[in-house]
Amino acid sequence: xxxxxxxxxxxxxxxxxxxxxxxxxxxxxxxxxxxxxxxxxxxxxxxxxxxxxxxxxxxxxxxxxxxxxxxxxxxxxxxxxxxxxxxxxxxxxxxxxxxxxxxxxxxxxxxxxxxxxxxxxxxxxxxxxxxxxxxxxxxxxxxxxxxxxxxxxxxxxxxxxxxxxxxxxxxxxxxxxxxxxxxxxxxxxxxxxxxxxxxxxxxxxxxxxxxxxxxxxxxxxxxxxxxxxxxxxxxxxxxxxxxxxxxxxxxxxxxxxxxxxxxxxxxxxxxxxxxxxxxxxxxxxxxxxxxxxxxxxxxxxxxxxxxxxxxxxxxxxxxxxxxxxxxxxxxxxxxxxxxxxxxxxxxxxxxxxxxxxxxxxxxxxxxxxxxxxxxxxxxxxxxxxxxxxxxxxxxxxxxxxxxxxxxxxxxxxxxxxxxxxxxxxxxxxxxxxxxxxxxxxxxxxxxxxxxxxxxxxxxxxxxxxxxxxxxxxxxxxxxxxxxxxxxxx
Amino acid sequence: xxxxxxxxxxxxxxxxxxxxxxxxxxxxxxxxxxxxxxxxxxxxxxxxxxxxxxxxxxxxxxxxxxxxxxxxxxxxxxxxxxxxxxxxxxxxxxxxxxxxxxxxxxxxxxxxxxxxxxxxxxxxxxxxxxxxxxxxxxxxxxxxxxxxxxxxxxxxxxxxxxxxxxxxxxxxxxxxxxxxxxxxxxxxxxxxxxxxxxxxxxxxxxxxxxxxxxxxxxxxxxxxxxxxxxxxxxxxxxxxxxxxxxxxxxxxxxxxxxxxxxxxxxxxxxxxxxxxxxxxxxxxxxxxxxxxxxxxxxxxxxxxxxxxxxxxxxxxxxxxxxxxxxxxxxxxxxxxxxxxxxxxxxxxxxxxxxxxxxxxxxxxxxxxxxxxxxxxxxxxxxxxxxxxxxxxxxxxxxxxxxxxxxxxxxxxxxxxxxxxxxxxxxxxxxxxxxxxxxxxxxxxxxxxxxxxxxxxxxxxxx
Numbered sequence: 001x002x003x004x005x006x007x008x009x010x011x012x013x014x015x016x017x018x019x020x021x022x023x024x025x026x027x028x029x030x031x032x033x034x035x036x037x038x039x040x041x042x043x044x045x046x047x048x049x050x051x052x053x054x055x056x057x058x059x060x061x062x063x064x065x066x067x068x069x070x071x072x073x074x075x076x077x078x079x080x081x082x083x084x085x086x087x088x089x090x091x092x093x094x095x096x097x098x099x100x101x102x103x104x105x106x107x108x109x110x111x112x113x114x115x116x117x118x119x120x121x122x123x124x125x126x127x128x129x130x131x132x133x134x135x136x137x138x139x140x141x142x143x144x145x146x147x148x149x150x151x152x153x154x155x156x157x158x159x160x161x162x163x164x165x166x167x168x169x170x171x172x173x174x175x176x177x178x179x180x181x182x183x184x185x186x187x188x189x190x191x192x193x194x195x196x197x198x199x200x201x202x203x204x205x206x207x208x209x210x211x212x213x214x215x216x217x218x219x220x221x222x223x224x225x226x227x228x229x230x231x232x233x234x235x236x237x238x239x240x241x242x243x244x245x246x247x248x249x250x251x252x253x254x255x256x257x258x259x260x261x262x263x264x265x266x267x268x269x270x271x272x273x274x275x276x277x278x279x280x281x282x283x284x285x286x287x288x289x290x291x292x293x294x295x296x297x298x299x300x301x302x303x304x305x306x307x308x309x310x311x312x313x314x315x316x317x318x319x320x321x322x323x324x325x326x327x328x329x330x331x332x333x334x335x336x337x338x339x340x341x342x343x344x345x346x347x348x349x350x351x352x353x354x355x356x357x358x359x360x361x362x363x364x365x366x367x368x369x370x371x372x373x374x375x376x377x378x379x380x381x382x383x384x385x386x387x388x389x390x391x392x393x394x395x396x397x398x399x400x401x402x403x404x405x406x407x408x409x410x411x412x413x414x415x416x417x418x419x420x421x422x423x424x425x426x427x428x429x430x431x432x433x434x435x436x437x438x439x440x441x442x443x444x445x446x447x448x449x450x451x452x453x454x455x456x457x458x459x460x461x462x463x464x465x466x467x468x469x470x471x472x473x474x475x476x477x478x479x480x481x482x483x484x485x486x487x488x489x
Numbered sequence: 490x491x492x493x494x495x496x497x498x499x500x501x502x503x504x505x506x507x508x509x510x511x512x513x514x515x516x517x518x519x520x521x522x523x524x525x526x527x528x529x530x531x532x533x534x535x536x537x538x539x540x541x542x543x544x545x546x547x548x549x550x551x552x553x554x555x556x557x558x559x560x561x562x563x564x565x566x567x568x569x570x571x572x573x574x575x576x577x578x579x580x581x582x583x584x585x586x587x588x589x590x591x592x593x594x595x596x597x598x599x600x601x602x603x604x605x606x607x608x609x610x611x612x613x614x615x616x617x618x619x620x621x622x623x624x625x626x627x628x629x630x631x632x633x634x635x636x637x638x639x640x641x642x643x644x645x646x647x648x649x650x651x652x653x654x655x656x657x658x659x660x661x662x663x664x665x666x667x668x669x670x671x672x673x674x675x676x677x678x679x680x681x682x683x684x685x686x687x688x689x690x691x692x693x694x695x696x697x698x699x700x701x702x703x704x705x706x707x708x709x710x711x712x713x714x715x716x717x718x719x720x721x722x723x724x725x726x727x728x729x730x731x732x733x734x735x736x737x738x739x740x741x742x743x744x745x746x747x748x749x750x751x752x753x754x755x756x757x758x759x760x761x762x763x764x765x766x767x768x769x770x771x772x773x774x775x776x777x778x779x780x781x782x783x784x785x786x787x788x789x790x791x792x793x794x795x796x797x798x799x800x801x802x803x804x805x806x807x808x809x810x811x812x813x814x815x816x817x818x819x820x821x822x823x824x825x826x827x828x829x830x831x832x833x834x835x836x837x838x839x840x841x842x843x844x845x846x847x848x849x850x851x852x853x854x855x856x857x858x859x860x861x862x863x864x865x866x867x868x869x870x871x872x873x874x875x876x877x878x879x880x881x882x883x884x885x886x887x888x889x890x891x892x893x894x895x896x897x898x899x900x901x902x903x904x905x906x907x908x909x910x911x912x913x914x915x916x917x918x919x920x921x922x923x924x925x926x927x928x929x930x931x932x933x934x935x936x937x938x939x940x941x942x943x944x945x946x947x948x949x950x951x
């Protein structure tokens with residue numbers, strides 16, 4: 001019996017957006033959003049559990065022919081996308097349930113729901129047009145946020161959000177057009193399909209052009225330096241829900257895997273080393289910048305950028321350990337770093353700042369806040385027994401044998417991330433309280449409320465649970481790993 | 490059949506040892522996070538019960554191994570995770586070294602926990618101390634029992650994390666936090682050595698199994714690389730020259746944690762690592778020589794520095810550094826069996842001295858006050874006979890702790906400056922993208938509007 005789980009997941013996201021658009025008060029919007037998020041978590045988890053590992057097969061496929069022989073909408077899930085779908089819904093649920101109420105306004109939740117529709121669409125789409133439309137929807141809330149800020153502030157004060165939108169959408173559309181035209185030229189049946197059985201590589205000359213266009217889109221979405229300007233902006237100023245969703249779901253990697261490996265194999269194989277070097281540059285630079293940051297949210301932002309770069313390096317290694325490590329790293333970043341962002345915004349809600357020079361000694365007023373912030377941080381940076389540790393171990397094993405110098409640099413970057421995190425934690429939460437006359441906070445900070453604690457604990461439990469028993473996850477993603485590694489053969 | 494039955498029993502017992510400590514941590518965490526902090530009595534009961542269980546398990550293992558005349562016992566526990574060409578094996582290796590260290594770990598940890606129950610009475614963070622003690626106990630036991638270098642690394646990291654957090658125990662003062670951060674930086678950077686060395690071991694030999702390293706399959710080149718990597722890890726963890734300046738500062742933590750970590754166990758973790766890597770080191774004269782040189786340098790530095798310290802804990806820290814340096818040198822020179830005896834004896838003595846140090850200060854001061862006397866201690870029989878200029882030079886060198894702080898700052902200061910420069914560049918770049926680029930786009934858009942307004946209606950229609 002076919003369960004149409006990909007279609008159902010997308011319908012839940014669409015219905016959620018629709019339902020949220022009809023709400024008139026913040027409170028009701030929150031309740032509706034939480035209900036749909038919880039439903040999405042359940043359905044996506046079922047989809048993940050029911051996925052049967054058979055190579056890189058796409059399962060639960062639904063197809064609607066739009067133009068006979070040319071375009072059919074395909075929705076389905078493979079091992080990696082079912083895992084990332086569950087991750088996306090977990091992140092969405094965590095945000096709707098634990099974010100401070102002042103940030104989960106009606107408009108913010110509607111924007112988040114629209115982003116979620118796009119994210120689910122990207123993960124479930126197996127044809128180019130649906131993929132491109134979904135990709136557009138993920139970026140749209142950022143653009144709308146930029147326009148709203150322009151109206152209220154009267155100026156283009158947020159060029160990075162505009163660039164993030166146009167820079168990620170236009171190159172992808174260009175690449176899709178090139179692939180469609182190239183396939184149309186060689187008479188491929190259903191040229192817009194991305195399924196392994198249907199898709200064929202396009203002509204080599206077009207592959208390079210399409211790959212570089214895709215790379216620009218992917219780099220902007222993955223916030224790889226120097227295409228990263230939007231992420232620190234979003235982490236600091238919002239939009240909170242949409243921005244955190246995009247930062248946590250690592251769609252840039254999905255773009256490389258879905259389009260690059262299936263449709264542009266030769267160009268991917270030859271150009272991935274460039275991606276790896278840029279990823280390494282981003283990893284090391286972001287780690288260095290993170291150690292100098294004085295704002296907790298900026299520290300988190302640059303740790304996310306650094307870890308996204310790690311994932312790029314892993315994929316570019318084109319071996320089993322490296323690619324598997326990269327995918328697990330994405331999951332770890334999605335859970336841990338999003339948890340850190342959530343708590344950082346909670347802190348900002350209480351204190352109106354996350355500047356560590358104005359904080360200090362918060363552990364006395366909010367010990368659980370400090371404990372959970374610390375725990376989320378160390379599970380993100382790879383404490384043994386967590387998913388982050390597995391990911392880093394696989395990355396080291398995968399990269400060290402091929403490029404020892406490259407591996408040493410990235411190990412150094414992970415050490416710097418840890419140092420940046422601990423330094424920020426010490427300055428914000430420990431030590432004597434700052435002196436008010438020097439700009440420190442005069443207000444008291446109340447501890448985490450129950451829902452915040454539960455969500456943080458769940459995220460920690462997922463990272464630790466995944467770390468203690470990672471084999472099911474590794475089996476799920478093995479098909480994708482094999483597809484990417486096959487590029488080198 | 491009897492042998493397999495015995496192996497099963499030993500497996501269960503030896504797995505229980507670290508598992509009980511971890512269970513104590515988990516229970517205390519759950520209770521603390523979901524409700525009010527547990528009382529001192531409950532905290533003590535949970536932790537000491539778990540540590541007692543670990544001690545009993547360790548004793549059983551020790552006795553069992555002794556009856557087997559220390560014949561090694563390799564206990565595979567399965568595979569944690571695997572990919573087609575890589576497997577992370579979980580295994581314990583029981584022999585003279587690991588069973589002795591396990592017993593030492595459990596005994597000293599139990600004593601420190603018992604001591605701390607009274608020493609930290611009514612101290613804020615009482616439960617936090619025992620939670621970190623439980624993590625440390627788990628990590629240290631995993632480290633000494635590890636049957637693979639992969640698992641040893643897991644224990645190594647847990648030990649490092651708990652030690653850093655305990656140095657920052659008195660977190661309302663700046664000095665412990667600075668010391669803790671400094672130790673964390675040195676640990677993280679030096680732990681690269683263990684991680685990299687372990688990875689090379691995977692590639693160069695038959696895998697990182699302790700006790701079955703097949704060191705004869707490893708070429709001298711790779712043995713040198715791996716040996717030097719492990720030496721880097723030891724330099725960090727065991728406070729060896731030239732990165733050992735953190736050890737006296739680590740005394741900022743509670744006395745019982747100082748005794749446990751920097752007298753008895755954590756500071757010897759590097760020595761244990763080198764003991765386990767012995768077969769690899771035998772294949773490389775360069776690595777062995779480097780290890781001996783580092784150890785002797787550390788011992789020389791430590792023995793001079795402890796004589797000029799003004800407080801007892803710093804004095805004991807440098808004395809520890811001296812002895813650990815000697816142990817490292819012994820390994821480099823090939824006296825591995827002797828090191829185990831040296832390690833155990835030193836751990837016991839130093840633990841006692843550190844636990845006694847706060848009382849010893851009071852005792853000495855009381856005696857001095859009563860006698861109204863100032864005792865003059867010589868620098869030692871050898872140093873007292875040196876020429877005056879040499880004595881003064883050595884005194885100066887020891888007082889300035891061999892300028893290790895300056896050495897460390899020559900490495901960290903440029904990195905700090907680099908991060909500041911990069912952060913400023915980042916700020917400028919983000920500002921450019923956010924504001925300047927957007928303004929230029931706005932200006933271009935405004936120009937187009939103006940041009941449109943300047944055209945005649947007929948031109949616009951065309």
